[in-house]
Amino acid sequence: MNTSFSVFDTLIDRSKMSSDKWSKYPESIIPMWVADMDFDSPACIKEALTQRIDEGVFGYTHTPKALVKAIQSHLVRRYDWAIGAGNVVHLPGLVCALHLSVRAFSNEGDRIVVPGPVYYHLTKAPLLAERKVEHVDMVIQGGRWTPDMAQFETACAKSNSKMILLCNPHNPGGSVYTKAELLAIHTLAEKYDLLVVSDEIHCDLILDDLPHVPFASLSKDAANRTITLMAPSKTFNIAGLGYAFAVIENEALRQTFNQSRMGLVPSPNMLGLTAALAAYEDGQEWHQELLTYLAKNRDFLVDRLAGTPLKMLHLEATYLAWIDASALPIESPNQFFLDAGVGVSDGKDFGNPNYVRLNFGCPKSTLDDAIIRIEKALKNIN
Ligand SMILES: Cc1ncc(COP(=O)(O)O)c(C=O)c1O
Numbered sequence: 019m020n021t022s023f024s025v026f027d028t029l030i031d032r033s034k035m036s037s038d039k040w041s042k043y044p045e046s047i048i049p050m051w052v053a054d055m056d057f058d059s060p061a062c063i064k065e066a067l068t069q070r071i072d073e074g075v076f077g078y079t080h081t082p083k084a085l086v087k088a089i090q091s092h093l094v095r096r097y098d099w100a101i102g103a104g105n106v107v108h109l110p111g112l113v114c115a116l117h118l119s120v121r122a123f124s125n126e127g128d129r130i131v132v133p134g135p136v137y138y139h140l141t142k143a144p145l146l147a148e149r150k151v152e153h154v155d156m157v158i159q160g161g162r163w164t165p166d167m168a169q170f171e172t173a174c175a176k177s178n179s180k181m182i183l184l185c186n187p188h189n190p191g192g193s194v195y196t197k198a199e200l201l202a203i204h205t206l207a208e209k210y211d212l213l214v215v216s217d218e219i220h221c222d223l224i225l226d227d228l229p230h231v232p233f234a235s236l237s238k239d240a241a242n243r244t245i246t247l248m249a250p251s252k253t254f255n256i257a258g259l260g261y262a263f264a265v266i267e268n269e270a271l272r273q274t275f276n277q278s279r280m281g282l283v284p285s286p287n288m289l290g291l292t293a294a295l296a297a298y299e300d301g302q303e304w305h306q307e308l309l310t311y312l313a314k315n316r317d318f319l320v321d322r323l324a325g326t327p328l329k330m331l332h333l334e335a336t337y338l339a340w341i342d343a344s345a346l347p348i349e350s351p352n353q354f355f356l357d358a359g360v361g362v363s364d365g366k367d368f369g370n371p372n373y374v375r376l377n378f379g380c381p382k383s384t385l386d387d388a389i390i391r392i393e394k395a396l397k398n399i400n
Contacts, residue, residue, distance in 0.1 A: 026057050026311040027381050043361040048388045051363040053189070053338060055255045055379030059293075060304035063254060066296035067289060079288040081108045088298035089263060096222065099235040105267045107275060110286045112219050112247045112262040116183065117143045119215045119245050122278035123271070124149055124180040131173040131182045131212065133165040135340075135369030137189045140217065144183070152179060153369075156191060161331055163191035163340075167202055174210040181213045182206075184233060187220045190340035190368055190375045192333025194228045197236075204233070204240050213271075214244045219262070222253040222305065224335040225313040234267060241267040245275065252336075253305060254297040255379075261290030312337050315378045315385055322389045326396055337379035340365075344372035347399065358395035360388045 032040040039049045039056075058064075086103045093099045109115050120130060120143045130144040133154040144151050152173035156163045173179060182203065186195045195203075207214050216233040224230055234244035249262035266272040286294075316332075319339055323330050327345035341362075343351035351374050352364035365373030378385050 047361045049361045050377045062300035107264040109262045129179040174206040187335035194334045250297040259290040339376045359391040
């Protein structure tokens with residue numbers, strides 16, 4: 019008898035849930051692309067939502083004070099980061115805040131410094147607003163992805179460089195920036211007087227015993243020049259409920275941000291607020307179990323790919339493996355995986371077509387099925 023059954027082992031049929039992830043490909047393909055997980059949300063969230071639905075009236079809703087308190091406690095408990103209640107800005111998602119920040123704090127033609135390959139909205143936000151992306155290579159050092167700091171300085175030093183868009187923990191690649199790395203980036207931000215927009219949506223998904231350091235927590239100067247973006251959506255698998263928040267400690271920046279959103283970026287949905295409150299108040303035990311499960315899935319994947327031509331580093335955070343397929347004699351790694359029956363994200367979308375991003379936020383048996391398919395396809399090209 020298998021005594022170690024986990025709630026995360028449960029197979030959930032999402033095919034009829036209008037799921038983006040599960041409707042992109044035919045049934046024969048295991049979808050492992052967009053960043054949501056095939057897990058049930060914690061009971062505390064489902065109960066809070068049910069209770070709210072039962073109230074039956076769904077008019078305009080403001081953010082409950084308790085949510086701000088829960089966020090403050092969460093940030094102190096996990097990151098030793100104390101923030102004022104008035105510094106939290108509630109949002110219906112994080113991506114809109116990336117785009118808004120670029121538009122609110124830079125002008126057409128300005129340069130935005132972005133280490134990548136990276137989650138595509140960090141480059142899309144500048145490009146769609148007619149800004150220039152000053153790309154900084156993420157390179158492998160000590161078995162993990164980290165920005166090339168010489169390139170970073172060159173990019174920051176260019177005329178019209180206005181802003182750094184950081185993704186910490188990094189997606190894809192899963193690096194948790196160390197305090198030393200962040201301090202080095204802050205030195206550049208201060209020297210060249212750049213605003214930092216730090217997308218920390220994956221900060222609660224650290225799989226190793228490593229601290230997440232919010233960029234803004236580094237120093238008073240860092241706090242003054244940083245817009246921090248966070249959300250419970252990835253961690254508690256509630257992306258469809260649309261809730262994220264920004265922490266903006268500098269009052270002038272906060273005012274500009276709020277003025278720029280007016281009439282364009284709405285308040286978060288009432289159900290998103292309800293779920294976020296339940297997650298931060300009562301989701302800790304579930305969260306810890308999730309991290310243990312994801313770390314096992316990561317190790318399982320790393321072990322199984324070792325010895326194949328597919329290369330994947332040990333990732334410190336996220337459930338998004340960044341897999342190098344450049345050793346394969348194939349034209350499109352994305353198509354190779356698809357032909358194998360596994361629908362991954364194309365590395366091209368993040369900045370490197372030789373890679374794919376595979377989402378292992380799923381029951382281990384699903385991951386195992388996918389790996390078996392990949393192994394079979396690898397045999398067929400050898
Ligand atoms: C780094 C990063 N930022 C933002 C998002 C999406 O944020 P939201 O759904 O809140 O707009 C994702 C989703 O994968 C992500 O990986």
